[in-house]
Amino acid sequence: MKILNRYILKSFLSPFLATFFVILFVMIMQALWLQFDKIAGKGIGLVIILKFLGYMALMMVPTALPVAILLSSIMALGALAENYEFAAIKSAGISLQRFIRPLVILMFVMSIGNFLFLNYVFPYASLKSKNLIYNMRMKEPGLALVPGTFNTEIPNYSIKFDEKFGKDENFLRNVLIYELRSNAVNNKVITAKQGEIISEEGSRYLTLILEDGFYYEDIIGNKSTQLVRKKMAFTKAHFDKYEVNIDVSNIGDFDPDDVKYKTGKEMLSLRQLEFYIDSLQTPYKEFVGNRAQRLYLSLKGGSLTKDTVMDSPLEPDIMDNFNDKSLKVLVDNAYITAQGNVDNLGNFKDTLKDRQKIINGYNTEFHKRIAFSVACLVLFFVGTPLGSIIRKGGFGLPMIIAIVIFVVYFFISTLGKNMAESNTVSPFIGGWLATFVLLPFGILLMIRATNDKGIFNIDAFLQPITNFMNRVFKLDKKQT
Numbered sequence: 001m002k003i004l005n006r007y008i009l010k011s012f013l014s015p016f017l018a019t020f021f022v023i024l025f026v027m028i029m030q031a032l033w034l035q036f037d038k039i040a041g042k043g044i045g046l047v048i049i050l051k052f053l054g055y056m057a058l059m060m061v062p063t064a065l066p067v068a069i070l071l072s073s074i075m076a077l078g079a080l081a082e083n084y085e086f087a088a089i090k091s092a093g094i095s096l097q098r099f100i101r102p103l104v105i106l107m108f109v110m111s112i113g114n115f116l117f118l119n120y121v122f123p124y125a126s127l128k129s130k131n132l133i134y135n136m137r138m139k140e141p142g143l144a145l146v147p148g149t150f151n152t153e154i155p156n157y158s159i160k161f162d163e164k165f166g167k168d169e170n171f172l173r174n175v176l177i178y179e180l181r182s183n184a185v186n187n188k189v190i191t192a193k194q195g196e197i198i199s200e201e202g203s204r205y206l207t208l209i210l211e212d213g214f215y216y217e218d219i220i221g222n223k224s225t226q227l228v229r230k231k232m233a234f235t236k237a238h239f240d241k242y243e244v245n246i247d248v249s250n251i252g253d254f255d256p257d258d259v260k261y262k263t264g265k266e267m268l269s270l271r272q273l274e275f276y277i278d279s280l281q282t283p284y285k286e287f288v289g290n291r292a293q294r295l296y297l298s299l300k301g302g303s304l305t306k307d308t309v310m311d312s313p314l315e316p317d318i319m320d321n322f323n324d325k326s327l328k329v330l331v332d333n334a335y336i337t338a339q340g341n342v343d344n345l346g347n348f349k350d351t352l353k354d355r356q357k358i359i360n361g362y363n364t365e366f367h368k369r370i371a372f373s374v375a376c377l378v379l380f381f382v383g384t385p386l387g388s389i390i391r392k393g394g395f396g397l398p399m400i401i402a403i404v405i406f407v408v409y410f411f412i413s414t415l416g417k418n419m420a421e422s423n424t425v426s427p428f429i430g431g432w433l434a435t436f437v438l439l440p441f442g443i444l445l446m447i448r449a450t451n452d453k454g455i456f457n458i459d460a461f462l463q464p465i466t467n468f469m470n471r472v473f474k475l476d477k478k479q480t
Contacts, residue, residue: 004094005102012076012103019075020068027060028053035133044136052132058125062118062372065110066409070379071402073103077387078398086388096450100384107380115373119269126266145172145197154206154246156180161195170197175210177244189216190244208244215239265365273366280359287355357421360430364420367431368413378435379409381442385449409434 032053077100080086089099145151151159162174172195179188192213199206217235268276382405392398413434420430429436 004089004099008076008099009102009106011080012072012106015075016068016072019071020064023067023071024057024060024064027064028056031056031060048132048136052129052136055125055129055132058121059129062114062122065114066372066375066379067402067406069107069110069376070383070406071398073380073383074387074390074398074402077384078390078392079387081388081391096385096388096446103380103384107377111373111376114376115370118369118373123267123269123272126264127262130264130267157246171195172197172208175208175213177208190214190242191216192242206246208246210242210244211240213239213242215242265362268362268365270366270369273362273369277359277362277366280362284355284359288352353423356423360421360423360427363427364417364430367428368417371413371432371435374435375409378439378442379405381446382438385442385445388449389445405438409438412437 035052077086080089086099090096145159145161145164147161147163149160156179158178158180160176161172163172165171165173173193175190175192175195177188177190179190190210190213192210194211196209197206198209215235215237263276265273265276383402386401387398390397390401416425416430416433418430419425419433420427425433
């Protein structure tokens with residue numbers, strides 16, 4: 001029996017190692033292609049690029065592992081069934097469950113390893129890769145500006161424009177610039193119909209030449225209260241041409257290990273995710289409670305007590321207690337109050353949904369990490385019986401089947417994540433949805449493979465149709 005155990009482990013590990021590194025290489029190249037526009041043409045050295053690829057490889061390992069397990073299990077069992085080795089093993093009285101027992105133990109070990117990788121290595125690699133991408137983009141900020149969104153890579157500035165054009169794509173259309181200064185005397189907003197980027201090599205300044213626009217400025221001084229700020233002076237001026245010089249000397253000092261982002265949900269371990277979820281729940285509940293209290297007070301719920309009832313007798317019809325003028329004022333005020341409360345509730349609903357989405361995102365990531373660790377075991381129980389049923393080894397048909405199954409798994413996982421973030425389902429269901437769907441399918445395949453049955457019995461579907469058609473034809477012959 002030990003010889004058989006070694007044989008099945010060897011039959012599985014040989015294609016597993018090959019498929020794992022091939023899949024990992026493909027995923028790394030895909031990630032590099034997606035980030036290519038952010039690092040190309042910035043004079044970044046080979047060492048930094050290799051470091052970036054190393055971080056991406058560490059991030060892709062938890063995804064490549066389940067795919068490799070699924071594909072290699074189909075290939076290994078398919079090759080054994082194709083060469084009638086599996087039939088010989090069954091004829092010796094060894095069941096499928098006993099035959100794959102060493103692989104099941106190996107899958108438990110791999111699932112635990114994948115869990116540890118997702119909990120410790122993946123957050124570290126995600127933290128390093130995201131900050132490295134940001135630092136590489138900051139190498140030349142003029143090239144990093146993206147149309148249609150606020151670009152905040154340049155310190156103290158937020159720049160938005162509709163599109164880039166020109167031979168070198170250094171001309172901008174419909175420019176909006178916010179100058180952000182925490183300790184400044186004033187706030188500045190600049191708009192222009194067109195702009196040009198000028199960045200000379202070796203210069204510490206990035207120059208924006210703006211044309212046909214407006215310059216806005218709030219003189220707020222050092223006053224911090226909202227009431228005082230509203231009383232401060234405001235200036236506005238039109239310009240035909242305006243030049244903005246942005247100091248980018250610090251950006252040129254490229255530090256690949258500088259950390260700007262630390263709290264992304266992919267960058268946190270399970271314990272940190274749990275702590276972060278709890279820290280978000282407290283202000284969320286306070287926010288909901290404060291809004292509910294404000295709504296209650298705005299509806300005058302606190303004033304409807306016995307102390308406010310008038311001592312004088314009232315008319316039976318409530319409206320008879322008011323004259324026409326006061327009644328009109330009362331109705332107008334009631335309408336304005338009601339409309340204001342409806343608008344506030346609408347805005348509150350959107351704000352509440354956004355805050356809940358953030359909390360659900362972290363909560364779903366917590367469950368998804370655990371579920372993705374179990375995916376190694378689930379996909380193994382799908383691939384193993386499937387390989388013994390289709391009886392095909394090699395990279396051809398098993399590769400196609402494995403890709404289809406994993407795409408389905410990934411699609412369901414993404415669907416569950418989106419549904420959980422939108423509060424359609426709970427984060428627990430959203431994180432485990434793909435596992436809940438594929439696990440019964442794997443159990444069904446295991447039962448059918450144990451009983452030497454195919455994926456489905458075609459005769460069970462065709463036989464009732466054949467019997468019905470035979471009866472119809474016999475009836476026609478009798479009538480003729």
